[in-house]
Amino acid sequence: xxxxxxxxxxxxxxxxNPKIYYKGxxxxxxxxHPATSPHVRAAAMTYALSNQKKYRDLATAISHLTxxxxxxxxxVHQNVEDxxxxxxxxxxxxxxxxxxxxxxxxxxxxxxxxxxxxxxxQKHGTDYFERFKKWLRYIQDENLMVVGAMTDPKGDRSxxxxxxxDPDQYLHVVDRRDDGIVIRxxxxxxxxxINSHEILVMPTTALDENAKDYAIVGAIPIDAPGVTxxxxxxxxxxxxxxxxxxxxxxxxxxxxxxxxxIAFDDVFIPKDRVFIDGETSFTGILVYRFxxxxxANYGACKTGLMDVLTGAVSYLAxxxxxxxxxxxxxxxxxxIHLCETLYSSSxxxxxxxxxxxxxxxxxxTMLANVCKQNVTRFHFEVARLATDIAGGFxxxxxxxxxxxxxxxxxxxxxxxxxxxxIPVEDRIKIGRxxxxxxxxxxxxxxxxxxxxxxxxxxxxFREGKLDEKIKLAKALANIPNKKKKEKKSD
Ligand SMILES: Cc1cc2nc3c(=O)[nH]c(=O)nc-3n(C[C@H](O)[C@H](O)[C@H](O)COP(=O)(O)OP(=O)(O)OC[C@H]3O[C@@H](n4cnc5c(N)ncnc54)[C@H](O)[C@@H]3O)c2cc1C
Numbered sequence: 508x509x510x511x512x513x514x515x516x517x518x519x520x521x522x523x524n525p526k527i528y529y530k531g532x533x534x535x536x537x538x539x540h541p542a543t544s545p546h547v548r549a550a551a552m553t554y555a556l557s558n559q560k561k562y563r564d565l566a567t568a569i570s571h572l573t574x575x576x577x578x579x580x581x582x583v584h585q586n587v588e589d590x591x592x593x594x595x596x597x598x599x600x601x602x603x604x605x606x607x608x609x610x611x612x613x614x615x616x617x618x619x620x621x622x623x624x625x626x627x628x629q630k631h632g633t634d635y636f637e638r639f640k641k642w643l644r645y646i647q648d649e650n651l652m653v654v655g656a657m658t659d660p661k662g663d664r665s666x667x668x669x670x671x672x673d674p675d676q677y678l679h680v681v682d683r684r685d686d687g688i689v690i691r692x693x694x695x696x697x698x699x700x701i702n703s704h705e706i707l708v709m710p711t712t713a714l715d716e717n718a719k720d721y722a723i724v725g726a727i728p729i730d731a732p733g734v735t736x737x738x739x740x741x742x743x744x745x746x747x748x749x750x751x752x753x754x755x756x757x758x759x760x761x762x763x764x765x766x767x768x769i770a771f772d773d774v775f776i777p778k779d780r781v782f783i784d785g786e787t788s789f790t791g792i793l794v795y796r797f798x799x800x801x802x803a804n805y806g807a808c809k810t811g812l813m814d815v816l817t818g819a820v821s822y823l824a825x826x827x828x829x830x831x832x833x834x835x836x837x838x839x840x841x842x843i844h845l846c847e848t849l850y851s852s853s854x855x856x857x858x859x860x861x862x863x864x865x866x867x868x869x870x871x872t873m874l875a876n877v878c879k880q881n882v883t884r885f886h887f888e889v890a891r892l893a894t895d896i897a898g899g900f901x902x903x904x905x906x907x908x909x910x911x912x913x914x915x916x917x918x919x920x921x922x923x924x925x926x927x928x929i930p931v932e933d934r935i936k937i938g939r940x941x942x943x944x945x946x947x948x949x950x951x952x953x954x955x956x957x958x959x960x961x962x963x964x965x966x967x968f969r970e971g972k973l974d975e976k977i978k979l980a981k982a983l984a985n986i987p988n989k990k991k992k993e994k995k996s997d
Contacts (some may be wrong), residue, residue: 508557508567508575508576508577508578508647508648508649508650509648509649510554510650510651510794511554511556511557511558511731512555512558513548513551513552513554513661513751513784514551514555515554516550516551516553516652517538517547517551517872518698519704520537520538520547520702520704521536521538523704523728523729523730523822524730524895525537525699525701525729525734525736525738525745525944526730526732526734526735527543527736527738527767528545528735528736528737528738528860529542529737529827530542530740531966532689534701536566537626537701537702537927538702541747541748541750542738542747542748543709543738543765544702544758544759545757545758545765546608546609546701546702546758546764546765546922547702547760548698548759548760548779549607549608549609549689549760549764549935550602550608550652550690550699550702550775552600552603552870553578553580553610553652554578554650555631556596556599556603557578560670560979560981562596562599564580564743565579565590565592565595565596565599565661566579566596566650567579568582568589568592569939570582570644571583571585572640572643572644573644573647573648573867575648576645577647577650578647579593579596579612579614579646580610580611580613580652580719580761581614581617581643581646581647581650581651582614582647582650583617583618583621583643583768584618584860584867584868584869584969585866585867585868586613586868587639587860587868589856589868590677590857590860590868590870591857591858592949593614593804593807593857594743594803594804594806594853594854595806595807595858596807596848597804597807597808597811598807598808598810598811598814598930599811600808600811601807601808601809601810601811601812601814601815602734602795602815603759603811603860604786604811604813605660605697605757605760605763605811605812605940605944606757606760606761606762606812606817607763607764607765607952608764608808609652609698609699609702609703609765609800610653610699611655611804611808612653612655612698612699612801613652613653613654613655613699613703613705613707614652614653614655614658614800615655615797615800615801615804616655616657616707616797617643617646617653618784618796618797618800618867618869619651619708619709619793619796619797619800620639620641620671620707620709620724620782620793621639621643621865621867622796622811622863622864622865622867622869623789623792623793623796624636624639624724624781624782624783624863625863625864625865625867626789626792626863626865627783627786627789631786633786635782636662636680636783638708638778638779638781638782639782641779641780642726642780642782643698646705649704651703651704651705652699652702652703652704652705653699653703653704653705653706653707653726654699654703654706654729655697655698655707655769655801656694656697656700656704656706656707656708656709656769657694657708657709657711657794657797657827658694658695658697658711658848659676659677659693659694659695659710659711659712660676660677660692660695660698661676661677661680662676662709663676667712667718667826668714668718668721669713669716669717669721670854671789671791675691675693675722676691676692677692677710677711678690678691678693678694678708678710678721678723678771678817679691679692679720679721679723680720680721680784681720681722681773682773682886683784684821685778685838686777686778686786687775687776687777687778687780687781688725688775688776688778688781689773689774689775690708690723690725690771690774690776690778691771691772691773691774692770692771692773692884693750693768693770694706694708694768694769694771695767695769695957696739696766696955697766697767697769698763698764698766698956699763699764700736700765700767701736701738701767703729704728704729704763704783705727705728705729706726706727706728706729706769707724707725707726707728708723708724708725708726708727708771709724709794709797710722710723710724710790710793710794711794712794713790713791714787714790714791715787716787716974717789718787719787721783721784721787722783722784722785722786722787722789722790723784724781724782724783724793725776725780725781725783725784726776726782727771727774727776727780728867728906730978731774731775732774732775732951733771733772733773733774733775734769734770734771734774735769735770735772736767736768736769736770737767737768737770738766738767739765739766739767739768739988740947741761741762741763741947741948741952742762742946742947742949743755743943743947751906751908752905752907753910753936753939754827754906754907754939755792755930755938755939755943756939756940756941756942756943756944757764757943759775762802762943762944762947762948762949763948763949763951763952765953780904785931795872795966796869797803798876798957798958798962798966799856799868799869799870799872799875799876800869800881801956801957801958802875802878802879802957802963803856803857803870803878803879804853804877805849805853805878805882805953805956805957805959806816806849806850806851806852806853806854806878806879806881806882806886807853807877808847808852809882809886810846810847810849810853810938811951812823812886812944813842813846813849813889814846815841815940815944816842816889816890816893816941816944816945817839817843817846817889818939819893819937819941820839820842820892820893820896820897820941821939821940822837822933823934823937823941824839824896825926825929826925826926826929826933826937827898827925827926828925828926828933829896834989835896836896838896839892839896841888841892842889842892842893845885845888845889846885846889848881848885848892849878849885849886851884852874852875852877852878852881853876853878855868855871855878856871856872856873856874856875856877857870857871859871859874865985868890872966872970873966873967873970873971874962876966876967876970877963878957879957879963880899880960880963880964880967882953883953883954883963885929886950887950887951887953887954888943890945890950893944893945894941894943894945897938897941900923900938901938901939901941901942901945902946904919904923904935904938905919906921907935909933910935914981919931919935920971923935931965932968969992
């Protein structure tokens, strides 16, 4: 692995020259800018763990392509054990950063594309698999961070890609040359984009055969000509601009993954970096596999965050003198129960994983969808319970400036204190941490990341094997299975 440590990762970003805007101005160095540096540090943790003896087995793997040791975030799952190790790794990273550490979207994209392009080659005699493996070897050897770029802007949601008034609402090919393709459009909500090395673009939905120009998978360097990024606004981000350390809640790491718009203004992708071009019939399975891998993660990374939140409210209850009250203990118990329930489904969909024709392993898709569907509820319930236990001060307390003020600091200290043994600063810091982890931008990812709740419900219903369940019921109720009448043809 060329980039071996967190510090080397941060250094590697300084060598890139992506065009990134934030609040109307260009960001020159994402590793130093107050809005982006917390996200850089969270992603750096994925590099740092590889070097810690305790986590090396989870954070790294042996490449099936080169037999060299690589970051697990660039690995193609070779067995069920790999799937389980990924889940364990994500929970630990969630616990250590308290936020999204951004590298799994590209990781899941790599795994989905790997298995699907193998099957395309089998059917069409194309050479996508070899092209993809060549690029993947590069990613593994260099240990690069990859944006998993699936979500298109989508414009009018009642219309498909080819029916939009503006064709750029879905990323598409505008020119095909002998040496490659030229693409135009955008991807929204791109986690970790401003601090990644490469973008892996994928279609956002299953496409029909009229939408060949939209059936594109390819890899693009983050600073390729024509690529522009606009970093998203987050709740309370002005607090970071002014470098407030207590009031941001988590000064070291971000609130969410640090999402950006990526606009592609006629970006050229050379042929050896194009992995799907026009094979519309495989877009459904690609989105389906990517989504399942990604949905499995949420019962791991988000449970890491819930561990932090549960710890935060438990300490706050001690500070406020409520820790021994029965309803507080019951609410903390419920938070733990919901968290472990989510983790169980992440582990379960990994244990039930199976091999695809390429040799790569897939999670159980039904259980992965159930996992993510529960995240859209349980994480919110955990946040609700945390807010209940915390009290109203997390929304109303004065700022860090007032705490440190010579004129009014004594008032803040006096009236925001809890039990006398614990300093008032602890209560304020923990309160701000809970505010950052339950409010504003923090929770939206649990609802819409890896697909809105309805996307999981569609898959759950589709994979619910209702015919088999009906047979089970009929067998027990002694109802014979009649053969279906054949339709008469006119
Ligand atoms: C923090 C965060 C990080 C993310 N990171 C990434 C990333 O790294 N890579 C990536 O590719 N994506 C990423 N996403 C995108 C995520 O996958 C999408 O937000 C999700 O798929 C929903 O798409 P949308 O936001 O466009 O919402 P919409 O698709 O507009 O959904 C909004 C609502 O409308 C409903 N709806 C939409 N269309 C229809 C329709 N045709 N018929 C009926 N109902 C409809 C939905 O069910 C939902 O209730 C991220 C999202 C978030 C919030």
